[in-house]
Amino acid sequence: MSSLSLHRLRVIVPGLLVAALACSCKGEQGERAAGAEQAEAAESSSDPSAPAQAEAEPEPKEVATPEALPSELPPLPEVLATVGGREIPRREFEIRYRPTAEKLLARRGDGRIPGAFEAMQRRKIIDGLIWSVLLELEAERSGVDVSPEDLAAFEAEERLHILDWPAWLARINQSEEIRRGKDVDYLRERALLEARVGALSPSEDQLRAAYEAQRDELVVSEPVIRASHLLFTYGPRVGDEKIQPLLPEQREAASEGEKARWQALALSRAKALRAKALEPGVDFNALAEEWSEGPGAFRGGDMGLFPKARMVPEYAEVAFALEPGEISEPVGSLKGFYVIKSFGRYEPGPLPFEAVRADLVRQLEREIYDAGHEALRKELEARFEVASPALDQARALEAK
Known part of the structure; x- marks a missing residue:
């Protein structure tokens, strides 16, 4: 779902929001618990002459008071x-x-x-x-x-x-x-x-x-392009789930064998999503929003307008060689593998x-x-x- 679609909000009675949220949290487990309570209540009330049992008062618990902050x-x-x-x-x-x-x-x-x-x-x-x-x-x-x-x-x-x-x-x-x-x-x-x-x-x-x-x-004084990308970072993967980029110390602690496996997994994922991006009618930015592991995923991987010198060489060389609408092969970098799409190239001037x-x-x-x-x-x-x-x-x- 696109972010804009979320802004077409329904009009409801305000009090229903909290109640509905509470109900939605019960799920199957809550229904089973409710059923068990009803069965227990029915069983305990089957003998109307049975005396009611007094409920033991719980012992008061000590609540730790947070230490006062200096002020x-x-x-x-x-x-x-x-x-x-x-x-x-x-x-x-x-x-x-x-x-x-x-x-x-x-x-x-x-x-x-x-x-x-x-x-x-x-x-x-x-x-x-x-x-x-x-x-x-x-x-x-x-x-x-x-x-x-x-x-x-x-x-x-x-x-x-x-x-x-x-x-x-x-x-x-x-x-x-x-x-x-x-x-x-x-x-x-x-x-x-x-x-x-x-x-x-x-x-x-x-x-x-x-x-x-x-x-x-x-007005620009040098050639610029607009491009978006999918990024697939290095790290252990389980299925098709997105992964968190590794911290520098995690990368340094990994063995060469682990690094090679992570690189192969990221490349495989990049190839699979590139194939998906090439399918007719697929919105590249929506795909990036859903699957890219880079920090720009929330804006569909859109990098805006940029000159060649603003990007790392391995990224810039490929991005500037693309024709508008063309999607690159996976591009390796220190961060992972990029799949880049060009949305336009503009020469110096207005x-x-x-x-x-x-x-x-x-x-x-x-x-x-x-x-x-x-x-x-x-x-x-x-x-x-x-x-x-x-x-x-x-x-x-x-x-x-």
């Missing part, structure tokens, strides 16, 4: 903000702040968190929490929300481009729950924006107007519209979204009263 700032209040009558407790900030702060402490080694850093984190996190509640309140008020199907599809697509999901979450200091909340916020905002302004993608007329406005700047159309789409989508976000934020802050001395304080501290 150079005044302590935060228990309630960080009130949004439309809903309170945001301090613990919501602490859950999000602690992983980042602990990493900073480990990196610094002096047991100190600079006040400027904490002030910035307070401002960003509290502001994000307020925005999340505003979106939730507006979804409840308007009935415009995200369906469980759209959320599941978005999460599946998001994970498609991240080979080691738990490691990625740890790197960005997020739990599964926090990440899902951010995804819901993103999709809710898009749904609310589309309900107000329609499509968030630019029209052809808007693209043409943007091109004309920037025409004098869209660039034609088709050369920069994809870049203009991304530029205008960002501008449309940013303008819509600003207008929506003002609208919701006017509709739902927001009070947050903690956010005001964080902004003042950050400005010092």
Whole structure:
């Protein structure tokens, strides 16, 4: 599924989102457990004269309190903000702040968190929490929300481009729950924006107007091409699954035999996907988005416009030798094997519209979204009263 298709969101009753997600997590195991509970209940109630057994009270468990983090700032209040009558407790900030702060402490080694850093984190996190509640309140008020199907599809697509999901979450200091909340916020905002302004993608007329406005700047002094690629990295493989690029120390620790096997596996995978790319009607960028193991997979392997000198020689020589529309044989490199497709070659001088159309789409989508976000934020802050001395304080501290 393309990312644009995920933006055509359904309108549902807001409360159904959480309930449906909870139901969808049960699956076969949950149904079996429910059936077992019903059978047990029926068996225990078969003798109406049987005395009820008192349930033993569980012994209280000690919950470890996280060690307090060092701080150079005044302590935060228990309630960080009130949004439309809903309170945001301090613990919501602490859950999000602690992983980042602990990493900073480990990196610094002096047991100190600079006040400027904490002030910035307070401002960003509290502001994000307020925005999340505003979106939730507006979804409840308007009935415009995200369906469980759209959320599941978005999460599946998001994970498609991240080979080691738990490691990625740890790197960005997020739990599964926090990440899902951010995804819901993103999709809710898009749904609310589309309900107000329609499509968030630019029209052809808007693209043409943007091109004309920037025409004098869209000039190159040397030949450039636009190309996309599939990348298949070196490492142990199981079937057709994508793999995570190896760390330098992992490559160094591997034997020559292992390296040779990994190279052969990557080459075999590159040949198989090249054959797929050559089939009639296959969208190369969609194929790269699904199967490429490079960091640019999320944008369909599109490398944009580039001169020959910007790429490593083995890549550039092949890419610049291709005719527009031609797909290369696998190209070996230190990273793995590339399969490259040329989408156009342009000589020095003004660039034609088709050369920069994809870049203009991304530029205008960002501008449309940013303008819509600003207008929506003002609208919701006017509709739902927001009070947050903690956010005001964080902004003042950050400005010092």
